[in-house]
Amino acid sequence: MNRSDRIVVNWGHIALLAVIGSTIAAYLFDARATSLKVNNLLFVQPAAIAGLLLVLLVLPQCFRRVSADEPAPEAEPLSHLAKVAGLMAALVALALSMERVGFDVATFGFLVVALRLCGERNWIVNLGFSAAFTALLIYGYGAIIPFPFPLTIL
Amino acid sequence: MTTNISRRTALRLASGGVAAAFAAPSILRAQGAYPDRPINIVVPFDTGGYNDRLARAFAPFLQERIGQPLNVINRGGAGALLGHTYFLQQPADGYTLLCTSAGPYIPLNILTQDATFKLEDFHMINLPSQDYTLLATSKESGLTDIADVIEKLKADPGSLSIGVQPASADLVNLMILMDANGIPRDGLRIVTFDGGGPARNAVAGAVVDIGLVGGEGFLPLADKITPLLTYDRVQRDNWGGKLVTDINGAEAAFVFGSQRGWGVHASLVKDSPDVYAKILAAIEETSKDPKVIEALTSQQLATTWYGPDESNAQLAASAKVIEQYLDLLKGA
Amino acid sequence: MLDLAAVDSALALLTSSGTAWLFVIPGLLIGLFFGAMPGISITMAMAIFLPMTLYMDFLPAIIFLTSIYTGAGFGGSVPAVLMNIPGTSSAVATTFDGYPMARQGKHNEALGLALAASVIGCLASYVLLLFLIVPVSSVVLKMGPLEMSAVAIWGMLLLGSLSGNSLPRGLLAGVLGLLLGTIGMNTAGYVRGTMGVPWLLDGIPTIPAMMGLLAASQLISLVNAKYLIDDEASRKISFRRIFSGFRMTLQYPTIILRGTFIGVIIGSIPGVGSSISNLLSYSETKRNAPDGASFGTGNPKGVIAAESANSSSEGGAMATMLALGIPGGGATAILLAAFAMHNIVGGPSFIANSKDVVYAIIFSNFAQALLLLVVGLGFVYLAGYIVRVPMRFLIPSVLVVAVFGSYAIDGTASGPITLVVFSILGWAMVRYGYPVAATVVGLLLGSLVEGNLLRTWQISGGDPAYALERPGALLILALMAFSIGMTAWSARRRRRAERLADVES
Numbered sequence: 001m002n003r004s005d006r007i008v009v010n011w012g013h014i015a016l017l018a019v020i021g022s023t024i025a026a027y028l029f030d031a032r033a034t035s036l037k038v039n040n041l042l043f044v045q046p047a048a049i050a051g052l053l054l055v056l057l058v059l060p061q062c063f064r065r066v067s068a069d070e071p072a073p074e075a076e077p078l079s080h081l082a083k084v085a086g087l088m089a090a091l092v093a094l095a096l097s098m099e100r101v102g103f104d105v106a107t108f109g110f111l112v113v114a115l116r117l118c119g120e121r122n123w124i125v126n127l128g129f130s131a132a133f134t135a136l137l138i139y140g141y142g143a144i145i146p147f148p149f150p151l152t153i154l
Numbered sequence: 155m156t157t158n159i160s161r162r163t164a165l166r167l168a169s170g171g172v173a174a175a176f177a178a179p180s181i182l183r184a185q186g187a188y189p190d191r192p193i194n195i196v197v198p199f200d201t202g203g204y205n206d207r208l209a210r211a212f213a214p215f216l217q218e219r220i221g222q223p224l225n226v227i228n229r230g231g232a233g234a235l236l237g238h239t240y241f242l243q244q245p246a247d248g249y250t251l252l253c254t255s256a257g258p259y260i261p262l263n264i265l266t267q268d269a270t271f272k273l274e275d276f277h278m279i280n281l282p283s284q285d286y287t288l289l290a291t292s293k294e295s296g297l298t299d300i301a302d303v304i305e306k307l308k309a310d311p312g313s314l315s316i317g318v319q320p321a322s323a324d325l326v327n328l329m330i331l332m333d334a335n336g337i338p339r340d341g342l343r344i345v346t347f348d349g350g351g352p353a354r355n356a357v358a359g360a361v362v363d364i365g366l367v368g369g370e371g372f373l374p375l376a377d378k379i380t381p382l383l384t385y386d387r388v389q390r391d392n393w394g395g396k397l398v399t400d401i402n403g404a405e406a407a408f409v410f411g412s413q414r415g416w417g418v419h420a421s422l423v424k425d426s427p428d429v430y431a432k433i434l435a436a437i438e439e440t441s442k443d444p445k446v447i448e449a450l451t452s453q454q455l456a457t458t459w460y461g462p463d464e465s466n467a468q469l470a471a472s473a474k475v476i477e478q479y480l481d482l483l484k485g486a
Numbered sequence: 487m488l489d490l491a492a493v494d495s496a497l498a499l500l501t502s503s504g505t506a507w508l509f510v511i512p513g514l515l516i517g518l519f520f521g522a523m524p525g526i527s528i529t530m531a532m533a534i535f536l537p538m539t540l541y542m543d544f545l546p547a548i549i550f551l552t553s554i555y556t557g558a559g560f561g562g563s564v565p566a567v568l569m570n571i572p573g574t575s576s577a578v579a580t581t582f583d584g585y586p587m588a589r590q591g592k593h594n595e596a597l598g599l600a601l602a603a604s605v606i607g608c609l610a611s612y613v614l615l616l617f618l619i620v621p622v623s624s625v626v627l628k629m630g631p632l633e634m635s636a637v638a639i640w641g642m643l644l645l646g647s648l649s650g651n652s653l654p655r656g657l658l659a660g661v662l663g664l665l666l667g668t669i670g671m672n673t674a675g676y677v678r679g680t681m682g683v684p685w686l687l688d689g690i691p692t693i694p695a696m697m698g699l700l701a702a703s704q705l706i707s708l709v710n711a712k713y714l715i716d717d718e719a720s721r722k723i724s725f726r727r728i729f730s731g732f733r734m735t736l737q738y739p740t741i742i743l744r745g746t747f748i749g750v751i752i753g754s755i756p757g758v759g760s761s762i763s764n765l766l767s768y769s770e771t772k773r774n775a776p777d778g779a780s781f782g783t784g785n786p787k788g789v790i791a792a793e794s795a796n797s798s799s800e801g802g803a804m805a806t807m808l809a810l811g812i813p814g815g816g817a818t819a820i821l822l823a824a825f826a827m828h829n830i831v832g833g834p835s836f837i838a839n840s841k842d843v844v845y846a847i848i849f850s851n852f853a854q855a856l857l858l859l860v861v862g863l864g865f866v867y868l869a870g871y872i873v874r875v876p877m878r879f880l881i882p883s884v885l886v887v888a889v890f891g892s893y894a895i896d897g898t899a900s901g902p903i904t905l906v907v908f909s910i911l912g913w914a915m916v917r918y919g920y921p922v923a924a925t926v927v928g929l930l931l932g933s934l935v936e937g938n939l940l941r942t943w944q945i946s947g948g949d950p951a952y953a954l955e956r957p958g959a960l961l962i963l964a965l966m967a968f969s970i971g972m973t974a975w976s977a978r979r980r981r982r983a984e985r986l987a988d989v990e991s
Contacts, residue, residue, distance in 0.1 A: 013918045019911075020662055027665060031678040039346075039674035042943055043936040047665055054658040061652070083709045087881075088910055091702070094889055095902035107886055114882035118709055133883055141523075141890045149893075200816070207823060231896065232671075232687035239684070267687075315945045320675030345631075345944040346674045348937060351812060355756060359627030362945065374811030378627070453826045483675075 005065050013062045021055040024048050086117045102152030108134045188248055188429045189222040195251045196244070198237020198259070200230035204283065204370075205414055208455050209253040215446045219436040224251075233321075234259040235267050242271050246419035248429035256281060257413035258323040261473035266321055266483050273473055277423050279437050281415035281465040283456035286390055287327040287408070288369030289383035292360035300382040300396045303364060304335050311341030317353045317365035320346045323409040323472070324366040326479045327385050327398075334402045339482075368411040369393065370454070385409075409475045413468060414456075434462070489841050496845035499545065506546040510854055513553025514861045520554070521561020522869065524571050524697060525891020525901070528558040529816025536820055544828040545843075549850045551824055552804075555817050556608060556854045559760070559797050560862055563600040564869045567789070568593060568714075569884055571701040575692060576760035576796040578926055579768035581700055582648075583781060583788030590784050591720025593873050597866040598731020599789045601859065603742060606735065607794035608855040610746040611753075611801025612848050619837065619844070622754050622805045625958075629755055631941035632952070632959040637752065638935040640966050641762055641927070644769035648782070648924040655920050663925035666690055667932015673940055685900040692929055694892035694904040699922045699929075702888055702905060703912030711877045723870040728863065731786075738790055741771050745794030752795075753802025759815050760799035761930055767795030773973045776980060782923070801851075808844055809837050 028048035034040055090113045098106035111130035120126045138154055195213060197205050206228060213224040229237035234254060244250035254260075256278055263269035291297045306313045311332075318325045332339055347353035350367050357365035358378040369390055372379060381393035383401065385408045398406050416437055423430045440446055441459045450457045460468075476483070500506070520531035532554050539547035559576070566577040567584035580600060587596035615622075642660075649656020669679040670689035680686035708714075715721050735742070745767040752763035771791035772781040781788045803818050813819035830836065830843075837844055872880070892901030912922045946952030953960060 010918075012914070016914045016918055019914075020658065024662065024665060027669070027679045031676075034676050034678050037676075038943065039940065040672065040676040040678070042940050044665065044668055044678065047661055047668075051658065051661040051665060054654055054661060057654045058652075058658055061655075080710055084706055084913065087706050087709055087885075088906075088913070091706075091885060091889075091906050091909065094886075095899065095906045098889070098893075098902065099899050103890075107889075111882050111886060114885065115878060118878035118881050120878045129879060133886070137886060137890055141894060207826075227897075229897070232684050235687070236684055236898075312947060320673070343944065343947055345941050347941070348673050351756060355627055355812060356630070359629070361628070361630035 005067050008064045008066050010062045010064070014059075017055055017059060017062065021052060024051040024055070028052075083117050087114060090114050090117070099150050103149040104134055104138055104154040105152050107137060188426075188432060189220055191249065192223045192225055193217075193220065193249050193251060194244070195224055195226050195253050196237055196241040197226055197228050197253050198230065198234035198241070199255075200228055204285075204412070204455075205253050205255060207453065208283065208414065208450075211450055211453055211455055212253075212440065212446070212457075215443065215449070216436060216440045219440055220432075226253075233262060233267065235263045235269055238263055238271065238276075239269065242275055242419065246421040246425065248418070248422055248426060248433055250419075251433070252276070252417040253415070254417065255412040255414045256417060257410055257469050257472040258476055259412075260469070261476045262321060262483065264473075265477060265480055273470065275420050276417050277420040277462065278465040278469055279416045279418060279434055279462050280441060280460055281413045281468060282441065282458045282460065283412070283414040284468075285368040285370050285411035285414070287324045287366050287385040287411050288372055288381055288390075288393065289328075289331075289364060289366050289385075289395075290357050290372060290379045290381050291364045292358060293378055293380055294360050295363060295380070297364070297382065298380060300401060303382060304331075304337075304401075307332070307337045307342075308335060311337050312343045314363035315343045315345050317345045317347055317356045317362035317367070319348070319350065319353060319367070321483045323411050323476070324368070325482060326409050326476060328366050329479060329482055330407055331383070331398070331402070334406075373454070385411075407475060409472050410468070413465075413472065415465065489845075492841035492845055495842040496849055499842055499846045500849055503543070503545055506543075506549050506850070507853075509542075509546050509550035510553045510850075510857055511861060513550045514557035514854065514858055515865075517554040517557020517559070518561040518564075518862065518865045519557075521558030521574070522564045522865075523561075523891065524565060524888055525693060525894040527574060527693075527816065527895070528555060528562075529820060530894075531558050532817055532820040536824060539824055544830065545846065545850075547824055547828065548821070548847060549854075551821055552847065552851060553854050555800060555821075556797075556851065556858055557861070559608070559800050560601065560604045560793075560858060561865075563604065563793060563796075564597065564866060567596045567600060568869065568872050569701055570704050571884070571888065572693075572696050572926075574761075575696065575930055576764055576799065577792070578696065578700075578761070578923075578930065579764040579792035580789060580796070582768065582792070582923055583783070583785050584792075585704075586782070586784035587786065587789065588873065589714060591715045591717055592727075592784065593715070593870055594722075594724050594727035595731040595734065595786065596789055597870060598728035599735050599786050600731075600793045601728075601862045601866055602732040602735035603745070603790040603793035604797040605855050605859045605862070606742050607746050607749060607797040608800060608858070609852060610742070610794075611750045611798030612804075612851045612855070614746065614750050614798075615801045615805050616845070616848050618750070619805045619809050622750070622802070622809070626754050626756070626806050626810065628958060630956060630959070631938040631945060632956045633962060634755070634758075634938040635935070635942050636959050636962040636966065637755075637758070637762070637766075638931055638938055640962070641765050641769070641931050642935065643773075643966075643970070644765055644927055645924050647769060647772055647778075648921045648927065650782070650919070650921045652919060655918075656924050659915065659920045659922065660924040660928045663928020663930075664932045664935065665928075666695075666925075667692075667929045668936045670933075672933070673937040674944075685896075685898065689933060690929065691892070691895060691901055691904050693895055694901040695908045695929055696926050697888045697892060698905045698908030698910075699912035699915075699926050702885060702909030703916055703922065705881045705884055706909060706913050707916065708877055708881065713877055714873045714880065721874050723867060723874075725863075725867065728866065728870075734786055735790055738787060741787055741790050742794045744770060745791050746798040749795040749798030750802040750805070753799025754806045755802075756806060756812055756815070758934070759803055760796040762934070763799045763802075764792040764796040765927055765930070767791045770969065773969070774976075776976075804847070804851075808847070811836065 031044045090110050094106050094110040108130050111133060112126055115126045195209050197209050199205050209226045217224045229240045241252045260273060297303055318328055345362050350371050353365050353367045354371055354375060356362045358375045381395035383396050384390055384393055385398045387399050398408050441457045447457050520526045532551055562574040562577040563580050565571040566580040567588050570581050570585040572578045572581050584596045645660030670687050671677045748767045749763045753759050768788055768791045771787055772778045775787055807813055807818040813822050888905060889902045892905040895901045915922050
């Protein structure tokens with residue numbers, strides 16, 4: 001073993017495993033709190049335990065030994081991650097706000113932000129496309145599911 | 155799923171009037187004489203079920219009398235809990251009607267699902283359809299009489315597998331029969347199904363030895379099953395098996411499977427008696443119209459008029475029986 | 487088995503009513519369009535047009551509705567191939583290889599494959615139906631929980647083969663899906679994992695979750711891409727290349743035949759249907775193919791396997807509906823309602839007394855399948871233009887469509903919220919090398935596995951001897967073991983042959 005080896009930790013992967021592991025554990029505890037009868041736990045308990053074991057099995061893969069002379073892998077440009085995060089935030093905002101501020105306003109707002117994030121720099125094109133697509137969706141989907149969307153302007 | 159399929163909407167859609175089909179959003183409007191805008195019927199089940207079919211078959215006739223289009227809104231899920239909650243969230247102004255299996259679902263929502271509403275929040279105008287539990291077995295099982303079943307279960311409660319839905323009126327009815335015959339509940343071999351359809355298929359295919367499910371749904375499978383016991387005081391659908399009153403005496407307790415029909419917000423009756431009277435009259439006239447009776451009967455849908463007093467009393471009565479068996483319903 | 491007199495009068499029935507045929511093409515177009523819209527299910531499309539059929543005669547009404555059914559069955563494959571969105575659960579396996587093909591610039595071929603496999607699968611399933619309607623229906627009711635558990639476990643085998651590079655990660659993704667699939671009220675009435683959210687009582691809404699895991703997560707990570715297909719020359723839409731997809735399909739009759747057979751059998755089981763059959767067919771084809779390892783990276787055989795099975799499930803579901811009068815799913819429930827509107831009750835007596843009508847329905851479906859080839863060709867040609875839309879417009883648009891589609895399912899925010907949660911999860915999983923497809927498959931199978939294992943336990947009282955009373959289940963398990971054994975054996979032979987070839991060279 002070379003002394004100059006270092007351990008590279010993949011924190012993002014650890015975070016994902018933590019989310020998966022805690023989801024499974026919380027589900028197992030909730031199921032056990034509901035009832036300990038076989039009718040309840042027959043499948044969930046063994047599957048959850050298997051899931052937790054698999055989390056432990058995968059965990060070491062988050063740590064990678066690299067020799068010192070190996071060049072560090074090229075880091076992803078931060079701007080890419082920022083765009084992804086921005087897009088996700090816009091999506092969350094859309095899902096949470098559309099019933100409150102109306103589908104028309106929420107959809108239009110999401111499209112404007114998302115088009116900008118995805119690289120459309122011409123604001124006239126952006127606003128025009130967003131407005132047209134919002135109207136198309138609301139009238140189009142509105143016709144197919146003739147159930148009213150909550151709307152503010154349209 | 156949410157579909158609103160008034161005939162008008164469908165025709166407009168077909169004729170390409172896409173924009174016209176778009177229903178108006180819920181913006182408050184000036185109040186004129188009731189009704190001055192379309193009325194929604196909330197069905198707390200998905201499309202294709204009995205309530206959905208009833209609402210859609212009845213609506214065209216009812217809207218002639220009410221004078222405004224009726225839109226059916228399906229809000230299925232969680233044993234009608236979501237739909238009932240949604241209905242009560244709508245304003246009690248007579249523009250939202252309910253078509254549901256009031257019994258046993260409203261009591262079950264309240265007793266087993268911690269619903270935020272009370273039975274008294276609903277007012278039933280008419281519950282024409284009363285489904286009943288049918289205890290049946292496959293034609294090939296060799297069982298021909300309910301007495302055989304009771305005898306077998308008395309000798310060994312685990313000798314027959316019994317198909318039911320969890321937390322259902324059918325389960326209550328099963329336990330009433332077991333208790334009356336001194337058969338211990340714990341030893342029973344109960345097999346739980348996710349819906350009436352799968353439970354009936356299992357009975358017809360001899361996957362389970364006996365099953366207790368709503369009887370009307372058994373009609374298409376009639377020549378594959380032997381009906382053994384009907385939970386009602388009178389014969390239903392010409393099944394010809396025994397009645398629960400033959401076995402447990404004339405005063406036998408039991409619960410109706412589904413009591414389905416029309417309801418409104420209870421507060422409407424008190425706060426807007428004029429609006430309520432209009433709805434009541436329209437539903438009563440429509441239910442009694444021979445043309446309607448003929449059209450619905452051909453689709454195996456009920457229109458019998460019982461009226462609000464009897465309907466609400468029936469519902470309260472089954473809620474009471476269900477409450478007695480609460481433990482059973484909470485942990486199957 | 488084929489009643490010739492009834493065939494004769496069925497043909498007379500169909501030729502006498504010329505107007506009935508006028509409804510086929512509009513029906514197919516409606517179905518294609520609705521099926522291609524994410525979140526709009528076949529059931530919803532049929533339910534919307536059901537009231538219209540009240541004014542039609544019986545035969546035109548049924549032909550119209552079954553045309554919608556046929557069209558919508560294929561419509562869902564178009565977004566699956568072009569955008570990785572399974573508009574319905576029956577198109578899940580189509581995304582596995584269809585979408586990679588599209589990204590490689592083989593969208594024409596992939597759509598051609600999907601269309602041809604669907605048409606052939608649909609035709610073949612109705613041919614089978616013509617002869618097997620009565621025996622199939624008698625088998626359906628005999629399917630007990632042990633048999634269903636065997637089918638579900640068969641589906642779970644796919645979890646292992648979807649695992650990609652790291653088996654533990656693949657299995658973890660699958661187990662996570664299975665567990666998430668059991669959230670809500672289980673078959674015995676116990677409520678778990680709902681966190682007090684009422685709409686979770688019925689479980690996690692699968693379609694929004696699938697759209698999030700497969701499509702939205704993909705789109706979000708493509709934020710820097712200019713086009714879906716990098717190479718500009720490959721972005722062409724060409725009839726010639728769609729036709730070459732047709733021809734390619736015809737080279738794999740075994741895959742189609744297997745897919746059709748699985749589709750008819752699984753499709754006829756109430757409550758299971760096409761959402762499972764496409765997975766089973768994909769899994770079987772992958773295991774039996776010499777190039778199984780390339781499945782999931784754009785292998786045309788994967789598309790053929792999935793599409794032939796999901797389209798032939800329609801025939802299976804129709805068999806159960808016609809022969810037993812019980813609906814296998816939403817679409818057949820609507821058809822039964824249409825029957826009822828015309829005072830016709832499905833079931834054993836209907837088959838016995840109205841064989842001519844049954845045959846007429848089957849024959850009209852032959853015609854629908856053939857017409858689908860023509861109408862579908864035009865449809866996929868137009869839909870193909872999506873690959874020419876720059877990603878900066880495509881990503882926001884498709885995300886919004888997915889949100890609208892997930893709202894359309896039940897008209898509440900539950901769909902969009904599920905979609906968003908699963909797109910974030912999906913994005914993270916893809917980033918760290920987890921096969922999201924395994925999670926999707928697990929999600930679809932979770933409650934099926936739990937419910938049937940539980941019922942098996944309840945019926946048997948925990949006694950393993952119960953299995954001996956169920957020869958059907960033993961047969962399924964034996965077939966499964968045989969199929970796995972054969973795969974292992976042929977894989978070993980192949981490896982040995984390869985080594986031999988290596989030595990020789």
